[in-house]
Amino acid sequence: MLRLENVTKRFGGLIxxxxxxxxxSQGEFVGIVGPNGSGKTTLFNIISGVYFPEEGRVLFEDTxxxxxxxxxxxxxxxxxxxxxxxxxxxxxxxxxxxxxxMFGTLRHKVGVxxxxxxxxxxxxxxxxxxxxxxxxxxxxxxxxxLTEIGRALAMKPKLILMDEAMSGMxxxxxxxxxxxxxxxxxxxxxxxxxxxxxxMRAVVGMAEKVIVLYQGAxxxxxxxxxxxxxxxxxxxxxxxxxxx
Ligand SMILES: Nc1ncnc2c1ncn2[C@@H]1O[C@H](COP(=O)(O)OP(=O)(O)O)[C@@H](O)[C@H]1O
Ligand SMILES: [Mg+2]
Numbered sequence: 001m002l003r004l005e006n007v008t009k010r011f012g013g014l015i016x017x018x019x020x021x022x023x024x025s026q027g028e029f030v031g032i033v034g035p036n037g038s039g040k041t042t043l044f045n046i047i048s049g050v051y052f053p054e055e056g057r058v059l060f061e062d063t064x065x066x067x068x069x070x071x072x073x074x075x076x077x078x079x080x081x082x083x084x085x086x087x088x089x090x091x092x093x094x095x096x097x098x099x100x101x102m103f104g105t106l107r108h109k110v111g112v113x114x115x116x117x118x119x120x121x122x123x124x125x126x127x128x129x130x131x132x133x134x135x136x137x138x139x140x141x142x143x144x145x146l147t148e149i150g151r152a153l154a155m156k157p158k159l160i161l162m163d164e165a166m167s168g169m170x171x172x173x174x175x176x177x178x179x180x181x182x183x184x185x186x187x188x189x190x191x192x193x194x195x196x197x198x199x200m201r202a203v204v205g206m207a208e209k210v211i212v213l214y215q216g217a218x219x220x221x222x223x224x225x226x227x228x229x230x231x232x233x234x235x236x237x238x239x240x241x242x243x244x
Contacts, residue, residue, distance in 0.1 A: 001026045001191060002047065002159060007056035009042055016042040017053070018216035024159065024191050029182060031207030031224070032195040035236060039216040040195040041083055044161050048080045049073045060159075075107045077158030081151075081165050085144040089137025093128055094119045096136045097150040104155025118154050125184055126150045141168050146177075153184065159191045166200060178202040199237065204228065212236065 002024040009017040017039045024030055034040055045051045047058060049070035058066045060076055079100070087096050097119035101110055110118065123132050126146050131139060136147055145165060152160050162181075166174045178194075179202075185192045194203045204210055210227035212220040214236045220227050227233060 001061055003057075003059040004047070005057045005059070007043075007046055007053045007058065009039075009046055009051055009053045015216050017046065019056070020213075020216075020218045021056075022211060022218065022221060024193060026158065026191055027186070027189040028191045028209065029185065029207050030191070030193045031204045031210045032193060032213065033199055033204065033210060034197070034213035036197055037215075038213040040197075040213055041163055042216075043213070044080060044163050044195065047161060048078060071103070074104055074155060077105050077156075078161070079104065079152035079155040079157035079159065080161040081145070081148040081163060083163040083167070085141070085148045087136035087139070087144055087147055090135055092133050093136050093139070093143075093147050093150075094123065094132045096147050097122055097154050100151035100154030101156070104157060106156055115154075119150070122150045122154045125153070126180070142173065145169070149181065153190075156188075157190060159193070160185070162192065162194045164196060165194060166196065166203060171202075174200060174202045178206055182206050199228070199233075 004020055004022050007017055007020045008015065020043065032040055042051065046053050049068055052067050057064055060078065065073055094116060098115040101115035101118040123129055126149055128143065128146055128150060131143055136144065139147065149165065166177060169177065181192065196203050204224060207224050210222065210224050211218060212227065212233055219232050220230050222230065
């Protein structure tokens with residue numbers, strides 16, 4: 001469904017993403033891990049259209065979207081959450097989630113009232129019912145993340161990119177959250193790409209495939225179990241023993 005071919009993004013002299021190729025299939029759950037600064041967010045920004053790469057191509061369902069701006073990608077079914085949530089603070093949770101319905105794959109197909117109904121459904125799914133009519137600016141960080149996930153789901157996307165979606169959450173909440181998201185994604189055949197800095201049990205444990213980024217380059221791309229046993233992964237997180 002999504003294919004990146006030799007994608008490179010530079011910021012001045014720094015190569016943030018270096019010749020990365022990868023494929024995501026329909027309904028697949030992929031974990032992308034890598035230390036801080038390894039290029040995860042930049043990769044997301046390339047897939048969602050915030051940045052255009054200097055080299056390489058991005059294909060979604062065989063359409064070359066390398067130079068599509070974000071507002072042309074969302075209606076194709078590419079949803080995302082942000083590392084730092086920025087809700088419309090004075091709007092309610094319900095209104096924030098409804099925005100996803102208005103600008104996602106249903107764009108121009110649903111009116112405001114229908115978008116609100118879709119938001120109500122999604123709010124139930126992510127467990128934000130008691131906060132539905134509160135201003136989003138007053139939510140806790142975890143509730144803001146849930147609102148973002150809700151907004152992405154309301155887009156009725158084919159692919160959701162979650163940037164550090166679980167950071168700042170308690171491990172128990174993470175387990176529950178990932179299980180919930182995975183269940184919804186499976187039901188609706190949505191591909192999920194979750195990016196996290198650390199090898200989080202919940203994210204990595206439920207992913208079918210793990211991709212490891214290091215200094216902008218992809219160093220591992222394998223089924224989860226195999227990826228975690230790869231000596232390169234250990235090296236990236238723990239360093240190399242001195243004698244070698
Ligand atoms: N807008 C930017 N301008 C300059 N450098 C950037 C910008 N965005 C990211 N970088 C740099 O690119 C590298 C990768 O960053 P990032 O994609 O945010 O990594 P991650 O999300 O894995 O922590 C880092 O060295 C970072 O400082
Ligand atoms: Mg990041």
